[in-house]
Amino acid sequence: MKTILAYGDSLTYGADPGTLARHPHEDRWPTALEAGLAGAARVIAEGLGGRTTAFDDFATAADRNGARVLPTLLASHSPLDLVILFLGTNDLKSYINGSAFGAAMGIKRLVEIVRTFPYGVGAGVPAIIIVAPPLTVPTDHADLGPMFAARAEEARLFSRYYSRIAAELGCGFFDAATVATASPLDGVHLDAGNTRAVGQGLVPVVKSILGL
Template identity: 40%
Template sequence: MQHILVYADSLSWGIIPTTRKRLLFEQRWPGVMETSLGASGRKVRVIEDCLNGRRTVWDDPFKPGRNGLAGLAQLIEIHSPLALVVLMLGTNDFQSMHEHNAWHSSQGILALISAIRSAPIEPGMPVPDILVVAPPAIQTPKGPIAPKFEGGEAKCVGLAAAYRKVCEETNCHFFDAGSVTTSSKVDGVHLDLEQHLILGRAVAEAVEPLLSKGI
């Protein structure tokens, strides 16, 4: 059995837009991915480490522990051996308290890639391959989260292209979630149930040939 770590934020945690409730595992895109890969004959376990509010490499001034770089190397060590790490972060880099743009987030992803590849795993264990998933672009934020993400739709412009460039330069795999789905129709930031289903199946299709290589 091959293990895949999904390292992400609330879009993958499965928060139901405008609520503090969570979708079931089989409804969240990582769970949909696991089910899809299993249906294709792959023996895969998906490990979720998805924290609401997680940035790529920055702190949240209001909540501790949202810096995605902190502890990542140890997390890789904990879950090794891993076949693949899927990184889907960036949306929270564009919260209203930050002045980041797409390039800044791409450099955050680059730091995470470096942390994964330099993690102190046991001798002989494989360094996991990495798939970077660019989250769908933020639309006009709506509902209770609107003040938190005000202006995010402008700051996130160009994110997928910036992530793709980093992946090309570092020999990582890349998938643009925005190529198959938008962000939530309800709050403009997260994913609705149908969008989780679409994304999970699409990412499974991207992951399946990587597993075929025996990574």
């Protein structure tokens, strides 16, 4: 059986746009992906709300810098066959990074970390899929509107930059915006159906990468 690490933010955690509580386990995209692989792989969900690709955010008690945390997770979950990198939305916050291009550079750093980590005996370097986040949408949410909906034009650039990075580095690529739309309740998070759609959409990409 193959082992997959799903590395992401609140979209991987499964934050409900209405309450910001967590979707039930069966409605999170890593669960939907595992179900679609029908026993050929297990998917480890590592999602943290607010996580960035490679930038600090000191407005929280948890470490949100994806580049700093990733090596520890590679060690604790090794051996891995595949790492799915699904980050970038939080990079759009103006006080963190503010651009899709900056996020793409952060993703590039994460790929480097995955490929250069000193894996233990019997553990090879895992394959990588880069996922471009869904677009943000207009919302009246007092906090998340200014954070994300106002950055809608930048969000449209994720697919362009991420697909180029994936091609240059020989990674798989999937554009979550092709299957999922954020909820207008907060402009950024996904309802249960759209969250499941990300996992279902990834199934053929993962099968192709892993030869399943």
